[in-house]
Structures are given as C-alpha cells and as structure tokens.
Amino acid sequence: MRSIGRILRIGRELWPYYLAVTAASVVVSATALLVPWVISAATDVVVGAASGGTDAAGATGALVGLAAALFGVSIAATLVSNLGGYLGDQMAVRLRAILSHRYFEHLLRLPQRYFDSELTGRVIGRLQRSITETSQFANSFANNFLSMLLTVAASLVIAATFSPWLALLLAVIYPIFTWLTMLTSRHWQALEAQKNTEYDLASGRFTEVISQIKVVKSYVQELRELRAFDANFDRAVGLTQRQSRWWHLMDIARRGILDLVFFAIYLIIFISTAQGAFSVGGMVMLIQLVALAKAPVMNMSYLVDTLQKAIAGSKDYLDALAEEPETLVLAGDDGGAARAGTADQPGQGGQRGHDGGGVPSGSGQGLGGEDGASGRGPVSATWTGPAVEFSHVCFSYDDETVVLDDVSFAIAAGERVAVVGESGGGKTTLTSLLLGLYRPGAGRVKLLGRDIADMPLPEVRGLIGVVFQDASLFSGTVRENIAYARADATDEQIADVARRSNAAAFIERFPNGYDSQIGERGLKLSGGQKQRIAIARAMLKDAPILVLDEATSSLDTRAERQVQEGLDELMRQRTTIVIAHRLSTISSVDRIITLRDGRVDEIGPPEELARSGGIYAELLALQASATKRDRKRLRAYDLVG
Numbered sequence: 210m211r212s213i214g215r216i217l218r219i220g221r222e223l224w225p226y227y228l229a230v231t232a233a234s235v236v237v238s239a240t241a242l243l244v245p246w247v248i249s250a251a252t253d254v255v256v257g258a259a260s261g262g263t264d265a266a267g268a269t270g271a272l273v274g275l276a277a278a279l280f281g282v283s284i285a286a287t288l289v290s291n292l293g294g295y296l297g298d299q300m301a302v303r304l305r306a307i308l309s310h311r312y313f314e315h316l317l318r319l320p321q322r323y324f325d326s327e328l329t330g331r332v333i334g335r336l337q338r339s340i341t342e343t344s345q346f347a348n349s350f351a352n353n354f355l356s357m358l359l360t361v362a363a364s365l366v367i368a369a370t371f372s373p374w375l376a377l378l379l380a381v382i383y384p385i386f387t388w389l390t391m392l393t394s395r396h397w398q399a400l401e402a403q404k405n406t407e408y409d410l411a412s413g414r415f416t417e418v419i420s421q422i423k424v425v426k427s428y429v430q431e432l433r434e435l436r437a438f439d440a441n442f443d444r445a446v447g448l449t450q451r452q453s454r455w456w457h458l459m460d461i462a463r464r465g466i467l468d469l470v471f472f473a474i475y476l477i478i479f480i481s482t483a484q485g486a487f488s489v490g491g492m493v494m495l496i497q498l499v500a501l502a503k504a505p506v507m508n509m510s511y512l513v514d515t516l517q518k519a520i521a522g523s524k525d526y527l528d529a530l531a532e533e534p535e536t537l538v539l540a541g542d543d544g545g546a547a548r549a550g551t552a553d554q555p556g557q558g559g560q561r562g563h564d565g566g567g568v569p570s571g572s573g574q575g576l577g578g579e580d581g582a583s584g585r586g587p588v589s590a591t592w593t594g595p596a597v598e599f600s601h602v603c604f605s606y607d608d609e610t611v612v613l614d615d616v617s618f619a620i621a622a623g624e625r626v627a628v629v630g631e632s633g634g635g636k637t638t639l640t641s642l643l644l645g646l647y648r649p650g651a652g653r654v655k656l657l658g659r660d661i662a663d664m665p666l667p668e669v670r671g672l673i674g675v676v677f678q679d680a681s682l683f684s685g686t687v688r689e690n691i692a693y694a695r696a697d698a699t700d701e702q703i704a705d706v707a708r709r710s711n712a713a714a715f716i717e718r719f720p721n722g723y724d725s726q727i728g729e730r731g732l733k734l735s736g737g738q739k740q741r742i743a744i745a746r747a748m749l750k751d752a753p754i755l756v757l758d759e760a761t762s763s764l765d766t767r768a769e770r771q772v773q774e775g776l777d778e779l780m781r782q783r784t785t786i787v788i789a790h791r792l793s794t795i796s797s798v799d800r801i802i803t804l805r806d807g808r809v810d811e812i813g814p815p816e817e818l819a820r821s822g823g824i825y826a827e828l829l830a831l832q833a834s835a836t837k838r839d840r841k842r843l844r845a846y847d848l849v850g
Contacts (some may be wrong), residue, residue, distance in 0.1 A: 215527060220307045220347075226300035230348075233293025238359045240286040241501060244279065249494035251275045256489050301348040308340045312526065318534035321646035325606075329420075330412030332529075338405065339526035346519035355831040357505040364502035371487065371495060378474050379502050382428050385470075386463055386506055393459040394517055400452040401517065404445050405525065411441035420730075467506060474499055535645070536667055594658045595619035596754060597643065598782040602652035604638060612638050614807040616652070620784055627787040627795040629824055630804030636788045640756050643786075645669045656754070674752035674779075678759030681738035682731035687716055688723040690731070690742055694750035706748040709779070712741035755780060801825055 216439045251272060258268035317333065324332075347512040361383065369376035418425055418434050425434055444452045478499070482492040597620040604613040612635045620626050641647050642654050645666045653660050682690050691707060692698040703723060707713040715738055719725035731739045747755070757776070787798055795801060796815050803810040803824040811823045 215523070219311055222307070223300055223303055226296055226303070226714065230293050230300060233289050233296065235359055236289045237286050238357075238363075240282045240289070242360065242363050242498075243282050245494040245497035247275050247278050247282070249490040251490075253488055253490035254491045273644055288701065297348045301344045304347055305340050305344040308343065308526070310740075312340065312529065313531050315532075315534060319532055320535050321641065323532055323607075328409075328417065330411075330413030330416030331409040333416065334409045334412035335525045335529060338408070339523060341521050342518040343526070346515045349515050360501050360505055364498045368495065368502075371491065372477060372481065373528070375474060375477055375495070378470055378477075379499070380501075382467055382470055382506055385466055389459060389463045389466070393456060393463075396455055398517055398520065400448050400455075403522075404448045404452070407441045407445040407448070411438055411445075414438060414441070435814045467503075469502065471499070492754060493754075499686050507823060509609055526716045595655070596622040596624070596657055597786065598653075599639070599642075599656040600653045600655070601650045602642065604635075604642060604647065604649050606645070606647075608650075612807055613642075616804075616807070616809055618802055618809060618812055620786065622784055623782055624800065625780060625785045625787065625798040627798040627801045628804065629801055629828070630810075634804045635807050636804060637758060640675065640758050640786070640788065643756065644673060645674070672752055673754045673756060674747040674750045675756045675758060676740075676747045680731060680736075680743040682727060682739055682742060684727070684729045684733075686718070686721075686724050686726060687742060690727065691723075691745045691749055693746055698749055702749060703745075706745040707742075710741045710745040710748055712738070712745050715741075744776065744779070753783055755783050755785045756788070757785065795825075 254268050254271050254275070258265055315780070343530070361379075365376050365379055368379055391494055414437060418438075425431060475496075478487070478495050481487050482489065487495065599616050599618050602613055602616045602634070605611050616635075616639075628639060630636050638647075641662075642649055643656070645661055648662065653662070655661065656664065656669060656672060676729050683693070688700075688703055691703050695702075700723075704713065707716055707723075716723060716725070727733050727742075731742070732741070783796075787795065798815065800812060800814055802812050803818070805824060811818055811821060813821070815825065819829055820826065
C-alpha cells in the first residue's frame with residue numbers, strides 16, 4: 210500500500226475529484242440504506258391491511274407515499290451515481306495523464322546508460338500496465354471504499370438495535386475476510402511479478418522485431434520470432450494457471466466461512482421473527498440490511514484484485530522513477546525552469562544565466578522546447594583557449610572492459626580534427642562523453658574552457674551539433690524534422706539549410722514538399738535523403754561545435770559529393786570533430802587523432818602522420834593495396850577509400 214500512497218501523492222492535485230467522487234458514492238450508499246426502511250414500512254402496512262388491522266383506503270394512501278419515496282430515492286441515486294461516475298472518469302484519465310507525464314519526463318532525464326540496458330518494449334509496457342492499473346484502482350477505491358465503510362457501519366448499528374448477536378456476527382465477517390485475503394495476496398503478488406516479467410520480455414521483443422522487420426524477413430526468421438514470442442506468453446499462461454488456482458481455492462475458503470456466518474445470521478432473523486421478536490417488516494428490513502452488508506464483502510474481492518495489480522504495477526513505475534536522473538534544467542509550462550525532482554517531490558525553479566548555473570540565453574533549454582536550439586553562430590571561433598579538451602580521461606561501460614585509457618588531447622577553436630581507430634576502439638565513446646551522455650570514470654572533459662561536469666547538460670548539448678551515422682529521423686513532416694532543434698524556424702530558414710545540404714531538390718519533388726510525411730524513422734526516404742535532412746537539421750541548429758559521427762558513411766559517392774559542399778560550409782569557422790568514415794574526408798582536416806586499444810597513439814596533421822608509420826600511414830597503404838586481405842583490414846577501421 211505504501212507504493213500506492215506514493216503514486217496518489219504524485220496526483221495529489223486531483224484531491225477535489227477524489228472528494229467529489231467519494232461524496233457522490235457516500236450519497237448513493239445513504240440512499241441505498243433508506244430503501245430497507247421504506248420497504249419495511251410498506252411491508253407492515255400491507256400486512257396490516259391484509260389482516261384487517263388497517264383501513265384499506267388509509268393503507269392505499271400510505272403505500273402510494275411510500276412508493277413515491279422509493280421512486281425519489283431511486284432517481285436521486287441514479288443522478289448522483291452518474292455524476293460520480295462522470296467525475297470518476299475525469300479523475301482516472303487526469304491521473305493517467307499526470308502519471309504518464311511524470312514517467313515520460315523522468316525517462317527523458319535518465320542517462321544514456323539506462324536505455325542501453327533496457328528494452329524499449331519493456332519501458333513502454335511498464336508505462337501501459339502500471340499507469341492503467343493504478344488509475345483503475347484509484348477510480349474503484351474512490352467509488353467504493355468510503356461508501357462500503359458507510360454501508361457496513363450503518364448496517365452494524367441498525368442490526369445492533371435489533372439484536373447484538375446479529376451485529377457481532379456481521380462484525381466478524383470483515384476481519385476474517387481481510388486476514389484470509391492477506392494470506393492469499395503474498396503468493397499472488399509473487400506470481401504476478403513473474404508474469405509481468407514475461408509480458409515485458411514479450412513486449413520488448415515485439416517492439417524490437419517490428420522496428421527491424423526488414424532484417425527479420427530478409428533472414429526468414431518470422432517463425433523463430435513468433436515461437437520466442439509465444440514462449441513468453443506460454444510461461445505467462447502457466448503462471449496464471451497457478452495464480453488463478455491459488456486465488457480461487459482461497460476464495461472458496463473465504464466464501465465458505467462467510468456463508469457459514471451468514472447461515473447463522475439468517476437463522477437468528479427467521480427464528481426471532483417466528484417467535485415474535487421482529488415484525489414481518491422488521492424481518493424484511495434486516496434481510497435487506499444483511500444483503501447490503503454482504504455486498505461489500507463480495508465486492509472486496511474485486512477491490513483487492515485491482516489493488517494487488519496496482520501494487521505490482523506501481524512498484525515497476527516507482528522503480529523507474531527511482532533511477533537517478535541526469536542534472537537537467539527542464540523548461541516549465543510557463544516558460545520557467547524546473548530542476549529534476551524526486552519521485553514524490555516536484556522540481557524546484559532553477560535560475561537562468563551562467564552565474565546561476567542555469568541555461569544561458571541562446572543555449573539548449575528544457576527537453577527540446579521551442580527555444581531548445583543552441584547559441585547560434587561560430588561562437589567557438591572567437592574563443593581563445595581550446596574549444597574541446599580531454600584530460601587524462603578513462604572510461605568503461607561495464608567497469609571491466611576499458612574503452613578509453615588516459616586519453617588527453619585539445620582541439621583549438623575553429624579546428625577540424627578527425628578521430629581514427631579500429632571499430633570498437635572508443636571513437637564514438639568520445640562523442641558520448643562530450644555530449645554528457647556518459648561521465649568519465651576518471652579525468653575531465655572541457656568545453657570552451659569549462660568542465661562539462663559543472664555545466665547544465667542542456668547548455669553542453671546546446672553548444673554541439675551532431676550528425677550521426679544513423680539519421681534518426683522522427684515520424685512527421687520533412688519540415689518538422691529539419692526544425693527539430695528550432696521549432697520557431699521560419700520557412701525561409703528551413704529552405705535555406707535544405708538548399709545548403711543539397712536536400713531541397715528531392716524535397717521539392719515531393720507532392721507536398723516540406724509538408725510531406727516521411728513515415729516512422731523516415732522509412733519513406735532513401736538513406737542518402739535521410740542523411741541530408743539530418744545534416745540540414747544540424748545546420749539549422751547552427752551550434753559552434755560540430756561532431757560528424759560517420760556522417761556520410763551511408764551515402765554513395767554521388768550523394769556524398771552533394772552533401773560534402775554543405776558540410777564544408779557548415780564546418781567553416783566551427784570546431785569540428787570528424788569520427789572517421791571516408792579517407793577522402795579525413796585528408797582535408799587540420800589534424801588527426803589516432804586511437805589504439807583505447808589510448809591516443811598519434812596526433813598530427815595528415816601529411817605528417819602519412820609518413821610516421823602509424824595507423825594513418827597503415828590505412829593509406831591499405832587503401833592503395835588491391836588485395837582482399839588488405840581491404841578487409843581497412844574495413845576493420847570502419848573506413849572506405
């Protein structure tokens with residue numbers, strides 16, 4: 210229950226809805242309690258008239274009034290219950306929106322390491338299951354719990370006025386049921402956790418397969434994937450069988466004990482009425498009160514069931530919220546900034562500007578907000594010190610395999626530097642460290658003279674433009690993808706960067722031009738088209754530091770020539786790091802940094818390293834060679850001629 214309490218505290222702004230729904234359910238319960246009194250009175254009038262003890266005309270008038278009272282009570286219950294249902298629906302959907310927002314917001318703040326170790330489908334499945342089950346329980350709880358308590362309390366009080374034994378028997382029902390339910394729940398929740406794991410694995414694989422369906426089809430692995438998917442659900446079915454069998458066997462025990470108690474209650478009512486202790490109307494009223502008191506016990510099974518699912522789901526949800534986020538300054542809805550908070554504590558306002566440690570004017574703000582673009586223009590070209598500096602940096606992903614070992618180098622403002630090394634040698638890791646996606650295990654990474662560990666991450670990332678090997682576009686229009694870093698960009702600005710990246714020609718041939726839909730991850734575009742849009746996106750961001758991470762490796766020679774002119778313009782007066790792709794591009798840089806076994810091997814101009822006998826000289830020799838062995842060796846460096 211503690212986890213449910215934490216979930217509800219996240220949605221505490223909905224307390225007016227909780228109160229309104231609870232008040233409506235209490236009113237409905239009160240009207241339900243009036244019905245036995247009215248029916249009891251009507252029964253006594255009918256019995257009196259039938260026995261001749263009451264005047265027929267007077268009895269008829271009384272019965273009409275009592276029937277009208279029943280009608281009024283019923284109408285009131287209908288109106289109030291529907292009002293409560295409407296408010297409950299609003300509360301549930303708003304709670305779902307709040308929890309979904311909090312979950313997504315937190316995910317966006319989590320470090321890259323979290324996503325590297327989680328399947329996408331599991332992250333999505335946790336959202337759907339946890340939030341749906343928690344919001345359903347909150348709605349059921351608000352609609353049923355207090356009204357159930359009111360019904361039970363009123364039934365006990367009324368029963369006590371007739372017979373203390375009746376009240377005692379009714380009272381013992383609830384602790385017995387609760388105790389048996391607690392015994393049931395422990396084992397049930399353990400099985401539910403195992404079942405959720407199977408669902409998450411199936412969901413994760415499902416998402417992965419659908420996102421890479423071309424690979425699955427090209428390798429004819431549809432049946433294999435289906436069997437693996439079914440295996441997860443088969444295990445979930447087996448767990449459900451055990452879980453359901455346990456639950457229903459315990460439910461038989463619970464209900465059997467309750468039926469025994471109710472047998473004693475009905476026996477007391479019937480015998481007491483036959484002995485004249487109760488009138489016929491009193492007997493009818495007591496039977497209805499017992500039925501009212503019995504209903505909450507039966508409904509408690511449903512409430513406990515939804516509670517258990519909510520508890521199991523909320524644990525997954527809260528486990529995700531417990532993950533340590535990056536230190537980000539998030540743009541609030543009102544344009545202010547809010548620092549990352551804990552699972553139960555909303556974020557606090559953060560100051561803006563360099564001195565306050567917030568986001569400086571013109572730098573990346575929030576989570577890709579409308580003003581999330583970087584400081585524009587070649588700022589680094591006017592910087593007097595190194596624009597990028599790695600100082601004795603060490604890093605490993607798993608604390609065992611060293612990826613970078615004591616790496617040190619400095620890149621001057623406006624300089625173009627290529628990083629060359631074997632595949633898996635740490636080239637892309639340098640980019641991840643520079644962007645703050647990971648923290649170095651030792652050493653420091655500096656950006657424009659400042660340690661990025663002391664800078665707000667949106668500021669760090671706002672100063673860097675990146676073009677990845679995978680274009681990583683989003684579903685939507687061409688315009689939306691180019692303007693991803695600057696949602697406020699004008700049509701002229703978007704058209705300008707499209708022209709400079711040589712994307713304008715093919716975009717303008719589309720029936721809807723810049724408003725054409727490109728499909729999920731840009732599947733309607735060719736590889737070269739996607740990459741040119743990604744380059745246009747980086748151009749529009751106009752960051753002072755540029756990273757080209759295998760930026761043209763997916764392009765053919767003709768497409769590369771079309772893009773290279775735009776890249777040359779983009780790199781002018783900007784600090785540029787080129788993760789090695791084509792040797793033709795590397796030869797045009799100012800300096801080359803070579804990595805061997807995670808350490809810096811050589812640093813120098815291309816013409817100097819070409820004569821040094823090191824990695825770059827080896828690559829040039831391999832390029833000139835026509836043997837298959839040398840070509841294979843060249844590909845080990847992720848390079849082509």
